[in-house]
Amino acid sequence: MKAFEPEPTQSPAEIANWVFTRxxxxxxxxxxxxxxxxxxxxxxxxxxxxxxxxxxxxxSYQVLFRGIDAFLEGKAAGLEDESAS
Numbered sequence: 001m002k003a004f005e006p007e008p009t010q011s012p013a014e015i016a017n018w019v020f021t022r023x024x025x026x027x028x029x030x031x032x033x034x035x036x037x038x039x040x041x042x043x044x045x046x047x048x049x050x051x052x053x054x055x056x057x058x059x060s061y062q063v064l065f066r067g068i069d070a071f072l073e074g075k076a077a078g079l080e081d082e083s084a085s
Contacts, residue, residue, distance in 0.1 A: 005066070005070075006066065006067060006070040007070065008070050008071075008073035008074040008077055009070065009074040010071075010074045010075055010077075010078045011074075012071065015067045015068075015070060015071045015074075016067075018067055018070075019063060019064055019067040023063060023064070026056055026059055026060050026063065027056070027060075029056070030052060030053060030055070030056025030059075033052045034048075034049040034052040034056075035049075037049055037051070037052045
């Protein structure tokens with residue numbers, strides 16, 4: 001899934017934009033998914049909402065750490081380019 005694999009870069013602004021955009025999308029989909037789960041599983045609605053919310057939080061952490069990883073990869077590539085010159 002190319003949408004969740006940022007290109008390694010040295011620009012904090014690009015990584016921040018990438019993480020923010022995906023985090024907002026995850027927040028929106030998780031929110032509406034939790035609302036739908038509460039209505040769908042009425043007897044266990046609260047538990048279903050918590051499960052969906054927890055999954056959304058876990059996925060947000062993955063996006064955040066993947067963004068940090070891409071930033072560090074970009075920094076390492078930049079340092080390699082500088083030392084090769």
